[in-house]
Amino acid sequence: MTFSIVARSADGDALGVAVASKFLAAGAAVPAAEADVGAVATQSYANLAYKAQALALLRSGVTATDAVAGLIAADSGPRGQRQVGVVGVSGDGATFTGDDCHGWAGGTAGDGYAVQGNMLAGPDVVAAMADAWESTMDEPRLAYRLLAALAAGDDAGGDRRGRQSAALLVVARGQGYGGTSDVLVDLRVDDHVAPVAELARLLDQHTFLFGRPDPATLIDLSGEVAAEVGRLLAAAGHPPAGPAGADLDAALASWAGVENLEERIVVGRIDPLVLAHLRGH
Known part of the structure; x- marks a missing residue:
């Protein structure tokens, strides 16, 4: 019912999640991130406990792959309907899609990122997101790379039921407002006919108002x-x-x-x- 990307910036300083869905306020349920630790997206009959659990596992030094394996192994609920993506401060991201998720469902992962989605228009959604991520390496701002991947998935058909919400979360140590927070970007579009486009507008506003001058x-x-x-x-x-x-x-x-x-x-x-x-x- 959702498509998302979790990723790490090229310099390793920032971690984040971008998500869109035909679901009210997906940003309230799907993403979580902690500076110098990692990022996670939990979706498809989401187990919201995965967010704290994944970050705790990453904090203890396990890899993203082992964190995902640990989440699924410890889940006493319907594992076949779960979907999750995790990225840590180094190495490949990791993704899991249960066999019982609504089709089309699947994901892909690579160095510093994981893309996943369910109830999608088709596999092209995930492929387009991964391609957009890989092709924006020259963009130093993680928020804009995440948004580019999300927009590519949206353009490729996204959630086959339609559009409703989108969200963007990026963390980096001491890079938040006034240098007193690790939350660099935290934007949500909870109910909108074009949530990804609206999220892009909000990010531009956020950059203008809260970006540091060159x-x-x-x-x-x-x-x-x-x-x-x-x-x-x-x-x-x-x-x-x-x-x-x-x-x-x-x-x-x-x-x-x-x-x-x-x-x-x-x-x-x-x-x-x-x-x-x-x-x-």
């Missing part, structure tokens, strides 16, 4: 740029208290906090995305 693109807050920023801030109701740079930084930070752009503020400089937003305010 140091190579930062512009010095001096000269004409500083004067323009001061005028724009005053027009937006956040006038600098005086001409000094510290006053301009304080006013810019105040405005950015209102706009939810505080993660993009760098003292003495300005992110061109922030400047463009300020100009269009």
Whole structure:
């Protein structure tokens, strides 16, 4: 009833899950991940206990393959109707599809990822997801690679019953909001006619609002740029208290906090995305 991918970033720093389904709020049931440990997707008459169990097994140092084997062996319920994918901090991902899952059902795994789905339009869904994952190696952001794989599965037919929900979860040590969380991305579309497309829109918004600026693109807050920023801030109701740079930084930070752009503020400089937003305010 669902298709998903669990994966690790090329540098090994991030782990995550992307999932879509004709099921209300699949993101509440399917994905789990822990920084520096691994990620898991449980689906098809999902055993939600798999999430904590898989992470505990990975935390103890077992491989993804052994974690999946342990989950299935310890399951006292209908194992034949279970489907699960697991990835750890190194090595291949692992996937399991019970013989009694609704067709088409199956999965594939490789270095740093596992793809799985059930009640799909056909095997092309899983193949398209794996191909999309492999072909996006140049994309350093795990969230965008996961989304590309999910979109490829959706385009290949996805869940044969239709579309309803999608979710994206990515964790990385200390990379969450304000550096105080390991949750880098946690987005859900619980009930929507085009959930994967909506998830893509949300990810772009998330990146704009909470992404860290590229140091190579930062512009010095001096000269004409500083004067323009001061005028724009005053027009937006956040006038600098005086001409000094510290006053301009304080006013810019105040405005950015209102706009939810505080993660993009760098003292003495300005992110061109922030400047463009300020100009269009």
